[in-house]
Amino acid sequence: MEGAGHCASCHSPLNLIGGEKGSELFNGGIVDGWHAPTLKGMATAANPWTQMQLVAYLRGEVASEHGGAAxxxxxVSLSLAQVPISDVQAIADYLLSLQRTVDGPPAPPCQALKPAAPLASEGAAIFAGACASCHGDGAPMRAVDGRPGLAMTSALQADDPRNLIKTVLEGIPLSTGTSSHYMPAFADSLDDQQLVALAQYLRTQSCAGRPWANLDKTVTTIRSEGEPK
Ligand code: HEC
Ligand code: HEC
Incomplete structure (x- = not known):
């Protein structure tokens, strides 16, 4: 596939000399403190991707059931929005053909907590104050483009809280894409302890049986890694 090497440079683990390990191509990697998830097994993941959702995501739009790129x-998605859609469809077909190669069964689907966590918790209060105007049920933003609730996003379903924490700290900058989406950065308005409470609350809403371990240490580490260069 054209450009796959470019994709692999982020979506693969790096070996000691900085090249991508052949057998681990597309097994996921870390870039600028973000987790670039594995691109294998997307068609059969617990929250599976369809070609239509993947094409939308890759072109910088909001994918129903998954959300948008951050x-x-x-x-990357803004530049893919500039190429003919048939090229992006070809990339999506290629990705959806990649089979999961990691040993062991895939993670079981996330189960939301029912009934939802008490609204009186600190995390719930932070969500209500800082996030719900855009991400809450019934928020006007949700009605546009069929945006999913946060529980459906890869950031909340991932077994690593990194992308949730990075998204909240850095926000999503205003861009020039046709479907530009903007989210403010919360690095200055939420302290580590508030971030932990918020992340715990959101994870419980989306994946109640599998809480993130050592969240406070992870939040402190990610914040100290600093802003992207
Ligand atoms: C500069 C590094 C970088 C490059 C290059 C890159 N990606 Fe990504 N990609 C990421 C990161 C980081 C995320 C997680 C972003 C998020 O959760 O919002 C991601 C997320 C994704 C996702 C969503 C996966 C999921 O499970 O949620 C897909 C699909 C994807 N990339 C495909 C591609 C393709 C195809 C290419 C090449 C055309 C590519 N990426 C190139 C860094 C990169
Ligand atoms: C002004 C509106 C706004 C506010 C307030 C806001 N967001 Fe967002 N957020 C967005 C937009 C826009 C996106 C991009 C995806 C989309 O377009 O649906 C997004 C994306 C995300 C994502 C998905 C990123 C990914 O990796 O796929 C997460 C997680 C998220 N927001 C969490 C939060 C949390 C937690 C808060 C509160 C601390 C918050 N947001 C506050 C607008 C907002």
Missing amino acids: GPMLP
């Missing part, structure tokens, strides 16, 4: 993936 962090280092945002510029």
Whole structure:
């Protein structure tokens, strides 16, 4: 596939000399403090991707059931929005053909907490104050483009809280894409302890049985890694 090497440079683990390990191509990697998830097994993931959702995501639009691109993936998707859609469909077909190669069964689907976590918790209060105007049920933003609730996004379903924390700290910059989406950065308005409470609350809403371990340490580490260069 044309440009796959470019995709692989972020979506693969790096070996000691900085090249991508052949057998681990597309197994996921870390870039600028973000987790670039594995691109294998997307068609059969717990929250599976369809070609239509993947094409929308790759072109910088909002994918129903998944959300939109953030962090280092945002510029990639904005440039893919400039190429003919048939090329992006070909990329999507290629990705959807990649089989999961990691040993062991895939993570079981996330189960939301029912009934939802008490609204009186600190995390719930932070969500209500800082996030719900855009991401809450019934928020006007949700009605546009069929945006999913946060529980459906890869950031909340991932077993690593990194992309949720990075998204909240850095926000999503205003871009020039046709479907530009903007989210403010919260690095200055939420302290580490508030971030932990918020992340715990959101994870419980989306994946109640599998809480993120050592969240406070992870939040402190990610914040100290600093802003992207
Ligand atoms: C500069 C690094 C970088 C490059 C290059 C890159 N990606 Fe990404 N990609 C990321 C990061 C980081 C994320 C996670 C972003 C998020 O969760 O908002 C991501 C997310 C994704 C996702 C969503 C996966 C999921 O499970 O949620 C897909 C699909 C994807 N990239 C495909 C591609 C393709 C195809 C290419 C090449 C055309 C590519 N990426 C190139 C960094 C990169
Ligand atoms: C002004 C509106 C706004 C506010 C307030 C806001 N967001 Fe967002 N957020 C967005 C937009 C726009 C996106 C991009 C995806 C989309 O277009 O649906 C997004 C994306 C996300 C994503 C998905 C990123 C990914 O990697 O796929 C997460 C997680 C998220 N927001 C969490 C939060 C949390 C937590 C808060 C509160 C601390 C918050 N947001 C506040 C507008 C907002």
